[in-house]
Amino acid sequence: xxxxxxxxxxxxxxxxxxxxxxxxxxxxxxxxxxxxxxxxxxxxxxxxxxxxxxxxxxxxxxxxxxxxxxxxxxxxxxxxxxxxxxxxxxxxxxx
Numbered sequence: 660x661x662x663x664x665x666x667x668x669x670x671x672x673x674x675x676x677x678x679x680x681x682x683x684x685x686x687x688x689x690x691x692x693x694x695x696x697x698x699x700x701x702x703x704x705x706x707x708x709x710x711x712x713x714x715x716x717x718x719x720x721x722x723x724x725x726x727x728x729x730x731x732x733x734x735x736x737x738x739x740x741x742x743x744x745x746x747x748x749x750x751x752x753x754x
Contacts, residue, residue: 678729679720685740686713692743705743712736 692698693706716732 675720679717682713682717682720685736686710686717689713689740689743702743702746705739705746709736709739709743712739 689706689710693703693710695703695706698706712732713736716729716736719732720729
């Protein structure tokens with residue numbers, strides 16, 4: 660039983676590490692979009708909210724591992740990213 664617990668802890672740490680790396684990448688992307696002065700202000704504000712939510716998720720992930728809450732947070736994050744990206748795609752392209 661102790662070996663099984665050790666395997667689960669190692670797998671959990673791997674999952675947590677991978678999630679943290681992916682979330683950090685998303686945070687940097689959303690932060691870059693939030694600072695992009697070529698985007699309209701409402702769009703940039705949405706990216707600020709996305710970055711803020713990612714930071715909260717990272718903070719929560721480093722403190723505790725609640726799989727159900729994390730799944731909900733990631734689903735919410737995906738929805739926020741889709742909504743923010745939809746507006747970028749619908750913006751007229753300027754050269």
